[in-house]
Amino acid sequence: MKLLKNCAICFLMLFVSMAYSQQEQNFTVDFETFNLENGLKVILHQDHSDPVVAVALTAHVGSAREKEGRTGFAHLFEHLLFLESENLGKGGLDKLSARIGGSGANGSTSRDRTNYFQTVPNDALEKMIWAEADKLGYFINTVTDPVLAKEKQVVKNEKRQRVDNRPYGHTFYVIDRNLYPDGHPYSWEVIGSLEDLQNATLQDVKDFYNRWYVPNNVILTIxxxxxxxxxxxxVHKYxxxxxxxxxxxxxxxxxxSLAKTKKLYYEDNFAKLPELTMAWPSVYSYHPDSYALDILTSYLADGKNAPLYKKIVEEDQLSGRVNMYDYTSELAGQLMLQVRAYEGKDLDSVAMAIEEVFSEFDQNGIPEGDLKRIKAGLETRFYNSISSVLGKGFQLAQYEIFAKDPNYINKEVEKMRAVTADDVLEVFRKYLKNKAFIATSFVPKGQQSLALENSSEAKVVEEKIVEGAEEEVDPNQDVTYEKTPSSFDRSVEPPYHGSPELQVPKVWDDLMPSGMKVLGITNTEVPLVQFSLDIKGGQLLESKKTAGVAHMLAEMLTKGTATKTPAELEEAIEMLGASIDVVAQPEKISIYGNTLSRNYQQTMELVQELLLQPRWDEQEFELLKKQVLSQLQQQAADPNDIAENEFRKLIYGEQSILSYNELGTAETIENLKLQDVKDFYKISISPTVATYLAVGDIRQEEAVKSLRNISANWAPVSVDFPKIPEPQKPETSRVYFYDVPGAKQSVFMFGAPAMSAKSKDFYPAEVMNYRLGGGGFASRLTQELREGKGYTYGIRSRFLDRSYTGPFVISxxxxxNITYEAAELVKQILEDYPSTFSGEDLEVTKSFxxxxxxxxxxTLGAKLDMLxxxxxxxxxxxxxxxxxxxxxxMSLLQIQExxxxxxxxxxxxxxxVGDAETQLDRLSKLGLGDPILLDPETGE
Structure with a gap:
């Protein structure tokens, strides 16, 4: 993905349009399709609920259409298509997006397709159609050797960030190399290899474009x-x-298919805990068995009622979580099961527990109640998925490519609903029972003994850190080329059409007798309600000795009630097709919920129960402690988590509770007693500091009615908020370095204390920051470090919104091997920014x-965020x-000030945070004194 390629889109495509209840059987997604003479398929879906339109171009090409030795091309190409086209000029869609107020041009690449997408105000639709056509038909001439050389560096940085510089990053490389035979199009990773990316030539790129980026291999959705x-x-015009x-x-x-099981191990440079991953051959997307397999994996692993959870997490206490899913693609699929064990746990014990669960399932199958529960959850996922026009557009294209029928969006749900308990047992026996698999044991350095018995060492290609290994590139040098002919002047940008007026949602409010405030927005687009009960306090109310207690309390509230065991509570929630989560944050604890509107009242009854009648289960508390300690160990292995934790200490100082990890420390969690959590509950959970927020298919009267019993039974207490020490900016800038030996990247967090979100300067400062680092590809930091130098995959700056003083941070x-050069460039950009911010910068900022x-x-989530x-x-x-x-x-002078x-x-x-051996000494050249090496034990 251009910025943040994560699994969200994959899961969106997997679950959208999965299930709906008898009450919503008439629900359909209306659309129209037509084809141009050149083969372009166009899908149109109208939704007039908001003045926005999503445009997506999906090419039926991913890593599976590559050749060995030239891997990573599809993903590299995704990046290239954003840089320039003949008529948009340099910056292409990124500059256009900034001016028109778009969501930001983005894309993603999978094994089988690449898509490009953006949501924009509806007055800019013609501009987007013009731009997408320019990308498809008027692009390839703009790709030059310097442009290609720079973008190779960007993609290689993405690989380092996502794969090489994090724990367990090479897992899928090892799995897929061994699950699929040599030459199979899924035997290499979507992102490719560093060597293949480096060897890509300009002719390779042009050949790839001319082969795959043609109208008869592309779908346009609006x-x-x-x-x-x-x-x-x-569409016809462009x-x-x-x-x-x-x-x-x-x-x-x-x-x-696999003739025999293959076990491999790898000593991971970053891992602190052993992790077992198992993969079985499965089915391609939309195979008839795929629906039962989805339900099977959900039943076996998801939640407290899942057999794998009960055995591995609760009974044997080998791990804090189990993850299982069916990973399907166009040509084949794989069933994945992953367990990150606790420190020192032998992975053979995990494998034995898995085998025991499988054996029991083979005898008992899935209970009808659990089958119903899982389908109810899929119903809610369906409505959440279609709450945005982009989500609908994604899914229509997905069905067109892989199911050969976009109307699958109105058919597939019945296939899921038709799955029986016998179907689930049948696919278990067909794909899992006594079947050969690939197993990887990723273990910490020097702990090979924790790997599965009889495992062979996995082959992984590791990059060496070599200064000067990659040449500097200048993608901005002038290059001339002959433009592609057209019947009209495509260099003229189309006009806006109309002017969408902002419609601020109407907010209703109320006050309960207990002192609890109520805010809401009614919206009936989909039959869902999202809500949040926010209780001010959280980490702010902790002491240093009880650091992490707010997080422990939030988790314990979900571990059963006075009348329900943890498993019974979870089942009651899921039978409603609902979800309820409790999250501790620095200044509040929030109970988040998402439910079908027809089940809203029942969902709120469960909220009342978990809020006012906690179970305080001692066994669950001890299990939770182990899980949190494991999380802390995992964070200690991840350079990005290390950077966040160390930056917090620098900003707030040792005297402030805000300098502590929100999870606490190993020492505080070890010493924490269940009584400490109960005591914290008594002094912090009060309606007098609570606000209930609700959005969706709900009226004010319904919301207030659902809160009456909660309000009547929730005794108010006086919450004492301690004074938080005001963080101070450093008198002079200094460099602080945290050593992670062998790190393939250096993680930057530069910044200082700034202001509260309540400050009159907060929003103006966000406006000021747009062109610096808050505007994605429109920002200077991105343009100079990524687009100009290829130093990074992504960089941003932001002001963190807090009710107390939050920091300004660049990350x-x-x-x-360019740590010093990148830091120097960031420092120079900051120095120059006030004096070089121009009138044009201001106009672009205002427009966006x-x-x-x-x-x-x-979306409902956006409305809830507003509240x-x-x-x-x-x-x-x-x-x-x-x-x-x-x-x-706003004026230029204000921005500069x-x-x-x-x-x-x-x-x-x-x-x-990086490799001190190769990078530390050079940083003294920044002119900020000798770097201060932080102690990994104390952070000082």
Whole structure:
């Protein structure tokens, strides 16, 4: 993915349109399809609920269409298509997105498809169609050797960040190399190898483009608030004359089988805990067995009622969690089971526990109640998935490519509902029982004895850190090329059409007799309600001796009630198709919920039970302690977690509870007693500091009614908020270095204490930061470090919103061998920013800040976030409107003053987590004194 490629999109595509109840059987997603003469498939879906439109271009090409020795091309190409096109010029969609208030041009690559997507205000639809057509038909001439050389570095940095520089990052490399035979298109990773990326030539890239990026291999989806006939006219105008490519034959399904089980181990440089991963050959996407397999994996591993959880987590206490899922792709699939064990646990004991669970399942199968429970959860996932126009567009394209029918969106749910208990048992016996598998044991250095018995050493290619190994590149040098002919002048950007007016959702409020406040927004687009009961306090109320107790309390509230065991509580929630989570944050504890609107009242009855009648289960408490201690060990192995924890200490200092990890420390968790959690509950959980927020298919009267019993039975207490020491900016900037030997990247966190979100400067400072590092690809930090130098995969700056003083922070991961150069460039950008912020920068900033408001409240989650802002910081109900007026009246002088005040590189902490042996000494050249090497034990 261009910025943050994560599994969210994969899961979105997997679960959207899975299940709906008898009450919603008539629910359908309406759409229209048509084909251009050049083969381009167009899918249109209208949704007039918000003044936004999502445009996505999906190419039927992923890593499976590559050749060995040239892996990573599909993903590299995803990156290249954002950089420039003949008529958009350099910066392409990124510059356009900044001006039109878009969500940011982004993309993702899988084994079998690559997509490009963005949500924009509906007045910019013609601009987006013009831009997407330019990308498809008027792009390849702009790719030059310097551009290719730079983007190779960006993609290689992405691989280091996602794979090479984190614990267990090489797991899928080992699994797929051994699960699939040589030459199978899934035997290499989507991101490819560093060597293959480096060896890619300009001709390779052009050949790839001409083969796969042709209209007859691409789908255009447009979903949202637009005029259908007008959209068709624009599609024809901009796409019709793009030439059809050669015919592309359909790839045959290539399922695999294993003759015998293969066990491998790898001593991981970053791992602190042993992890077992098992993979069995499975089925391709939309295979008839895939629905039963989804239910099987959910039943075996998800939640307290899952047999694997009961055996591995509760009974044997080998791990804090179990993860199992069916990973399907176009040509084949694989069943994945993963367990990260506790410190020192032999993975053979984990494998034995798994085998025992499988044996019991073979005898007993899945109970009907659990089958019903799992299907109820899928129903809620379905409605959550279609709450955005982009989600609908994604799914329509997905079905078109892999099911050959976009109307699968209105069919597939019945296939899931038709799964029986016998079907689930049958697929278990067909794909898991006594079947050969691949097993990997990733263990800490020097702990090979924890690996599965009779495991062979896995082969993993490790990159060496070598100074000067990669040459500097200049992608901005002038290059001339002959433009692709067109019947009209495509360099003229289309106009806006209309002007979408921001519709701020109407907020209703109430006050319960207990002192609990109520805020809500009614929205009936989908039959869902999302809510949050926010109780101020959280970490702010902890003492140093009880650090982590707020997190422990939040977790314990989900571990059963006075009348329900933890498993019974979970089952009661899931039978409603609901979810309830309790989360501790620095300044509050929140009970989050998501439920079908028809089950809202029953869901709130369960909220009342877990809030007011905690079970206080001693066994669950001891199990939770083990899980938290394991999490702390895992964080100690991850450079990104290390950076966050060390930066917190620098910002707030040892006298503040805010300098502590929200999970606590190993010492405080070891010493914590269940009575400490009970005591914390008594002094911190009060309706007088609580606000209930609700959005969705619910009226004010219903919300208030659901809270009456809670309010009547919740005794108020006086909550004493201690004074938080005010963090101070450093007098002079210094470099702090935390050594992670062998790190393939250096993680940056640069910043200083700034202000509270309640400050009058907070929003103006966010406006100021847009062009610095808050605007994604429109920002200078990204343009210079990623697009200009290829030093990083991503970099951003932001002001953290808190009711107390929060920091300004710049964060990034850069390749190790340019740590000094990257830090120096960031420092230079900060020094120059106030004096070089131009009138053009201000106009782009204003345009984005105002126009992007059209997208502000599309989803229920966005509406809930709006209520949180109002509740947490005392903002007015129409604060968005007031912010519009503020940004429109900002001047260059204000921007410069804010930059000098809050992003001063002379009074900032420069924290770097990386390989000290190769990088530490050079950092003294920054002119900030000799780097201070932090002690891994104390952080000092």
């Amino acid at each position: 979903s949202g608030d637009f005029d259908k006939e007008q959209a068709k006219e624009w 796409f019709d004359e793009i030439q059809r490519g050669p015919a592309i034959p359909e790839m045959k399904k290539q399922p695999v 990034s991961g850069v390749r190790s 800040m105002v126009k992007s408001n059209a997208r502000k409240f599309e 949180s802002q109002i509740s947490d910081y005392g903002y007015d109900y129409d604060y968005i409107k007031k912010q519009e007026g503020l940004v429109n009246n 804010l930059a000098e005040k809050y992003v001063n590189p002379d009074k900032m902490y420069f924290l770097i």
